[in-house]
Amino acid sequence: MVKNIVIVGAGYAGVTATHQLAQQLENQSEYQIVLLDDHPFFTYRTSLHEVAAKRIEPSDVQFDLRQLFMHQKNVKIVTTHVEQVDVEKKMLTTSVGPIEYNQLIWAIGVEAQTKIPGVAEYGFPLWSLDQATRLRVRIEEMVRQGAIELESEERQAKLRLVVVGGDYTGIQMLGELLDERRVLAKANQLRQREIELVLVANQPQILTSLADKRVSQKVANYLKHQGVKLYLNQAVEMVTAEGVVLNDGTQLMSRTVIWAGGTQGRQQVTNSPFPTNAQQHIEVNALMQVQGLKDVYAVGDAVQKAGDRLSNVNAAVREAKVAAHNIQVKVRNKGELQKIKPATQRIFISVGSRYGVAVWKSHLATTGFLARHVKHWSNLNFLRSIGSFYQMGKYIQREIFESAAKLPEQQGNVANVGNVLWSVPLRLATGIFLMITGVAVGGGIGGFFALVGIALFIGFMTTLAGFLTLILSLIMLGTSFSISALLLPFVGIALMNGAGRSFGVDHWLIPWLKKNLGTLITGDSKASYNDLAEK
Numbered sequence: 001m002v003k004n005i006v007i008v009g010a011g012y013a014g015v016t017a018t019h020q021l022a023q024q025l026e027n028q029s030e031y032q033i034v035l036l037d038d039h040p041f042f043t044y045r046t047s048l049h050e051v052a053a054k055r056i057e058p059s060d061v062q063f064d065l066r067q068l069f070m071h072q073k074n075v076k077i078v079t080t081h082v083e084q085v086d087v088e089k090k091m092l093t094t095s096v097g098p099i100e101y102n103q104l105i106w107a108i109g110v111e112a113q114t115k116i117p118g119v120a121e122y123g124f125p126l127w128s129l130d131q132a133t134r135l136r137v138r139i140e141e142m143v144r145q146g147a148i149e150l151e152s153e154e155r156q157a158k159l160r161l162v163v164v165g166g167d168y169t170g171i172q173m174l175g176e177l178l179d180e181r182r183v184l185a186k187a188n189q190l191r192q193r194e195i196e197l198v199l200v201a202n203q204p205q206i207l208t209s210l211a212d213k214r215v216s217q218k219v220a221n222y223l224k225h226q227g228v229k230l231y232l233n234q235a236v237e238m239v240t241a242e243g244v245v246l247n248d249g250t251q252l253m254s255r256t257v258i259w260a261g262g263t264q265g266r267q268q269v270t271n272s273p274f275p276t277n278a279q280q281h282i283e284v285n286a287l288m289q290v291q292g293l294k295d296v297y298a299v300g301d302a303v304q305k306a307g308d309r310l311s312n313v314n315a316a317v318r319e320a321k322v323a324a325h326n327i328q329v330k331v332r333n334k335g336e337l338q339k340i341k342p343a344t345q346r347i348f349i350s351v352g353s354r355y356g357v358a359v360w361k362s363h364l365a366t367t368g369f370l371a372r373h374v375k376h377w378s379n380l381n382f383l384r385s386i387g388s389f390y391q392m393g394k395y396i397q398r399e400i401f402e403s404a405a406k407l408p409e410q411q412g413n414v415a416n417v418g419n420v421l422w423s424v425p426l427r428l429a430t431g432i433f434l435m436i437t438g439v440a441v442g443g444g445i446g447g448f449f450a451l452v453g454i455a456l457f458i459g460f461m462t463t464l465a466g467f468l469t470l471i472l473s474l475i476m477l478g479t480s481f482s483i484s485a486l487l488l489p490f491v492g493i494a495l496m497n498g499a500g501r502s503f504g505v506d507h508w509l510i511p512w513l514k515k516n517l518g519t520l521i522t523g524d525s526k527a528s529y530n531d532l533a534e535k
Contacts, residue, residue: 003031004100005327006092008082009107010037010065011045012382013300013316017105019386020324022072031331034076034099036092040065040528044379045109046313048132049169052258053176054140054183055353058133060398064525068388076531082108087273087293096530103327106274106282106290106298107320110263113279118239123259126169135258139177140184142255143195147188157253159195162244164236165260166201167209168312168349171219173258174199175352178226197228198252200244202235202261207357210347215357218367222355236261265302277304286339288323297323313382314346348378423499430469430491431457433484448472456495459504466495 005021007014014035021033044061051058069075084093085104092099112125119125124135139161146158161177163170177197185192199206206223207216224230235247243254265280275283275291281304283291288303290296299319322340329335347359348371356371366374376399383392434453438446449472455465470492476485500506 002029003102003331004034005031005103005105005331006034006036006099006101007105007107008036008092009109009300009302010035010039010042011107011109011300011316012313013109013320014105014107015042015065015068015386016317016320017107017299017324018069018075019072020321021328022069022075024324024328025331026072026074028074028332031102032074032076033072034078034101034532035065035069036078036080036082036094036099037065038079038081040077040079040526042068043129045127046172047379048126048129049173049176051129051132052126052135052139052173053180054136055176055179056398058129061129063388063391066529067523067525068386068391070523071387077529078532079528079530082268084271085273087296090295096533099532102295103331104296105320105323105327106296106302107300107316108266108268108302110281110301111266112259113262113264115264116236116238116261119259119261122239122241123164123257125259126173127263135256138256139180143184143188143190146195147190153253156196157243158255159190160198160243160252160254161195161256161258162198162200162252162254163258163260164200164244165262166199166203166206166232167260168207168347170199170201170258170260171206171223172350173260174223174228175350175355178228178352179354193227197226198231198254199223199228200231200234200236200246200252200261202233204233206230206232207349210357210359212359215359215367219351219355219357222351222367263301274298279304287326287337288319288340289326297327299323312347313378317382317385348375350375420497420499421502423495423497424503426491427456427459427462427495427499427504430488430495431455434469434472445475456500459500459502459506460509462500462504462506463496463498466492466497466499468492469495 007018014037018033018035025031025033041062041064044063047056047061050056051061065077069077078096078099080094080096082092082094086093090101092101110127112119112123112127114120124138125131126135142158146155149155149158163174174197181192181195181197184190185195205213205216206220210216220230231246231250234250237245237247239257243252244257245251263279265276265282267280273293277283282298282302284298284303285291288297288299290298300316303319319340322338326337329337347357349357350372351357353372356367356375358366358371358374380392380395383395431453434456435450438448438450438453440446441449452465452468452472455461456469470489473485473488473492476488498506498510501510
């Protein structure tokens, strides 16, 4: 009988552990890896602030789990909610029925801490995709209402956006709001500073987990320069329908209070057998095993961090790798167990599209334009680590070549969302030129010239045809020199922008390929999975 290694939670830690175990136990046919989650997709949670501020779409942070693991045949995906854990019987009670486990990894993450009065009722947390899309609608609606509100206090409350929490999530959300403020102000005929941005943090400085406090101060200065009002070393006493009340009695009237002010372990199961601290974070040892429980591991934000271990993506990935390694050592009865060790800081934070923070080591940090680019590298590196090269390609395409937003590092210059109509005359003329040249040259090479010319003329796969035009032009320059041969390489580069999408076959072909080629490579996606029930 096949034994189940069950992973509950498809976040960064859960997906990493699944990928690691799938590779390490690929030849162990007596084991299968079962990944359980409430949703059929992995959410790129560190980009939720971008969804909330409308820089990217919700679909951009969703990665279908079956597509992520389509090449790992020993991975079973089950969309279900885990209700109870019986560590004695090694059994999970789920919404699709009981599931036995031989080894268990608990990686369900965290949720917003709601012990402060009013947070659950009036706050807008940012820990899930549903919450991000809800906040997205709220921000746009409140600004729209505020722009036409005549009563001054109510107008100010609707145009004031308050972010509670001065760590990663809160700062990144503020950064995105700085960008979105420009868009909202223009759409609602407002001045940018009329949309007031406020940060409330209960520490004397922001980003307190950064070892280099000078970096934190730089970010604070940047936010102040952008007009953000900072209320530091101030705790929130309560959140009401009118706004927030601080511990010194200050009342900030706001209809949109974004809550990034602390987390607690998710309360998913009844009568949880896991030992936890006051914040409901699970207690684990250095092997990432849950204290006092056999064959049960916990990783990611759900666990209590010992010493100077941080709660971020890099920490979650490291913990998942340690847990996966120790499980495969145990089931194979081969190798040595690993212990989690403190690591140097690796933190990458975007503060909108124009600023960022990148920390490689405790005292090796940078801010500004370069750091913003490093965040992209970090995202790509994670996708590479789980073997999702297709998603890496989609990420590059989305962030660079299909980005409608004019990011400062691009200024819209590299995105191909522009009109290609004006490339049509150049495409047609180049196609005719290559066909005539092919006929004149004759033979096999002449035929190749003619075929590329025909492809350009009818607008068929023009990106590829443009690249081939570049190659043919270099061949022409190698054999003889002429003005046309000198200009042709630049023409080939210009036509690689997809000129066939206007009055060409590519107008229909490229959308069809995007739809069907992606499905062919990664498989089809579903609203839910139950691979354990499928024969």
